[in-house]
Amino acid sequence: MRRLLLLICMILSFSEVSLSENKRAILMVHYGTANDTSRARNLDVLNKKVAEAFPGYKVVEAYSSNMVIEALAKRGIQKDHIRESLQKLRQQGYTDVTIQTSDLLDGVMTALIDDVAREMRSDFDTIRIGRPLLWGLDDCRWITKVLTTRISAGSNGIVFLVGHGTEGPANAIYSELDYVLQDMGHKNYHVVTIEGYPNFDNAVKILKEEDHKQVTLYPLLMVAGNHAVKDINGNWRQELTEMGYQVQVIQEGLGSIKEVQDHLISQIRKLINQ
CATH class of the missing domain: 3.40.50.1400 (Rossmann fold)
Structure with missing residues (x-):
């Protein structure tokens, strides 16, 4: 024992x-x-x-x-x-x-x-x-499926996924994601950024070329914090509204x-x- x-x-x-x-x-x-x-x-x-x-x-x-x-x-x-x-x-x-x-x-x-x-x-x-x-192609395809299922462009609408943006080479992932969106058939979805390229001016250019009336702005951000409040739901929404567009801002972060x-x-x- x-x-x-x-x-x-x-x-x-x-x-x-x-x-x-x-x-x-x-x-x-x-x-x-x-x-x-x-x-x-x-x-x-x-x-x-x-x-x-x-x-x-x-x-x-x-x-x-x-x-x-x-x-x-x-x-x-x-x-x-x-x-x-x-x-x-x-x-x-x-x-x-x-x-x-x-x-x-x-x-x-x-x-x-x-x-x-x-x-x-x-x-x-x-x-x-x-x-x-968002590290590569597979991640872009995955997030495309998630967000296009979650956000509807409507019959005559367009969705802008609004990222933060950066001056460095990492900014290229936004262009890759935009290309994947188009390649997967989501023609009314585009990626733009607050501080990088493409930016707000590019969004306006797309709107004029494609003749949409309803605009949905979605924060491509982990947290829908100050950028989402001040820039997307503030400046961007105000300017687009003044241009005559019907603007909807979805206030959620990817982390949720x-x-x-x-x-x-x-x-x-x-x-x-x-």
């Missing part, structure tokens, strides 16, 4: 050591938003869904935008940067970390994640880095859509199982 008890104690002790040596975490990295409602509907919900999908992992978040972090800090809301989150995970004994961004593009912010992870790689046994939501949540969870699972 004493031998049996000793054996059980040894097994339990070994299990505890093994678990402590392989504590696993998922770090969700968001650009972030200062809009409380959008944060709750998109980022918080996404984090919760990931935590539910991976019960054996500690799921934490980090923001990549110092501007957003500082704005929230002034209101007493604490959000860690990527480096701070990784440092805390290291201090808590986590050795296996999977980093998944909620960024749409493989641009400046994903490069920042790579840089920080490279600096801290030696602090962990394993660091995996997931790719952004189940298919997008499931897609990111699937990416995380594939990354972990590689």
Whole structure:
């Protein structure tokens, strides 16, 4: 009996050591938003869904935008940067970390994640880095099916998917998505951007060429935050209305859509199982 008890104690002790040596975490990295409602509907919900999908992992978040972090800090809301989150995970004994961004593009912010992870790689046994939501052709085809099912152009309408835009080469994914939309037969759907190309002027040009009366503006953004409120539902809507168009703005972020949540969870699972 004493031998049996000793054996059980040894097994339990070994299990505890093994678990402590392989504590696993998922770090969700968001650009972030200062809009409380959008944060709750998109980022918080996404984090919760990931935590539910991976019960054996500690799921934490980090923001990549110092501007957003500082704005929230002034209101007493604490959000860690990527480096701070990784440092805390290291201090808590986590050795296996999977980093998944909620960024749409493989641009400046994903490069920042790579840089920080490279600096801290030696602090962990394993660091995996997931790719952004729109990384290539398959992702463009997938999001086309999701959004064209979700958003109707109507009989004489047109839908503009309005992304943020960037000056770098990552902006090319918007053109690829637009081409995929046309190639898959969705002629009344176009991709434009707030700060990149194509932009608002290009949207107006399309409207004049195609003679549509009803316009739907949809934020091609993970979070329908300040850009969606001020630019899309503000300036863009006002100018198009003054031009005589009937304008509808759908105020939702991609992070609130189940298919997008499931897609990111699937990416995380594939990354972990590689």
